[in-house]
Amino acid sequence: MSDTAADGIGSAIPGRYGAGSAHLVLAETTIAAAWNVQGEPMRPLFIEEVQRLFDVSLPTAPNTTMRSDALTAFWLGPRSWLLVAGVPSSALGGFSDFAPKRDSLNAIGAALFDLSASRVAYTLTDTHAAAVLASGCPLDLHPRTFPAGACAQSVFGHVNALVYKSDETPSFTVMVARSFARDVWQALCVAAAQYGYDVKPRMPFR
Structure with missing residues (x-):
């Protein structure tokens, strides 16, 4: 078993994961x-x-x-x-x-x-959210270039993605094809593990 699997990294079950003490939050965002x-x-x-x-x-x-x-x-x-x-x-x-x-x-x-x-979305919230996204996305997510309300089509890892910043907390939403949902969630969790993160229950897109 890999270390990430042993530590629960990549699980969608609500709870606390990773070693850090950050207030980073990850959640699936439901789309009606x-x-x-x-x-x-x-x-x-x-x-x-x-x-x-x-x-x-x-x-x-x-x-x-x-x-x-x-x-x-x-x-x-x-x-x-x-x-x-x-x-x-x-x-x-x-x-x-x-x-x-x-x-x-x-x-x-x-x-x-x-x-x-065909679409699945995940939301990341906290000061480390941009750093987690930057682990797999080439967009410049600095607030000066990517303010609240901005969106852009890009990639996360090998997956085409629509990235959206809903507020300056900051909160980001990543929308991807459903067929790549598991890959993207796993990659987000692995990138977030160094900071520590909470998985929250699914919430409607806003």
């Missing part, structure tokens, strides 16, 4: 819906329809986000955004809500794709 909307931001009709359907303004500056009470909109590219909600709502619900919204966007030459089942 993750929908990719694509369209032309220079078309007022597209922007108005997204606002009507989801009650959120799409961010137009690269690597930024916009939040509403129900969801967060992530800029992925000049004509692509990811809408994420931690709990179902009238803005982002189940497939019964998805289909009519997809059809409404298709009618104006835009598109909507449901990625909910």
Whole structure:
């Protein structure tokens, strides 16, 4: 048995792990819906329809986000955004809500794709969170270059990831494909072990 396995490093069971005394917190973040909307931001009709359907303004500056009470909109590219909600709502619900919204966007030459089942997210909180992420992610996470509300597509280890900073605690969320969830969680825990960390129960994305 490896030392990390013997010490419980990599376990998702809530508890204290690692040797350090830091207040670092790791948790899986549950996603109720993750929908990719694509369209032309220079078309007022597209922007108005997204606002009507989801009650959120799409961010137009690269690597930024916009939040509403129900969801967060992530800029992925000049004509692509990811809408994420931690709990179902009238803005982002189940497939019964998805289909009519997809059809409404298709009618104006835009598109909507449901990625909910394919994404897993983990949140890291505390002053050491950036250092843990830096162990596998090449992004410059200094507060001057990656402030609260920033997001960026990058990698963590060998896995494509969407990295999001929700506040200046700091708290970071890493979204990856579900097929790589175990690898990413294990790597985060191994990197966090030197500081000591707490695994908390799953919590909805915010």
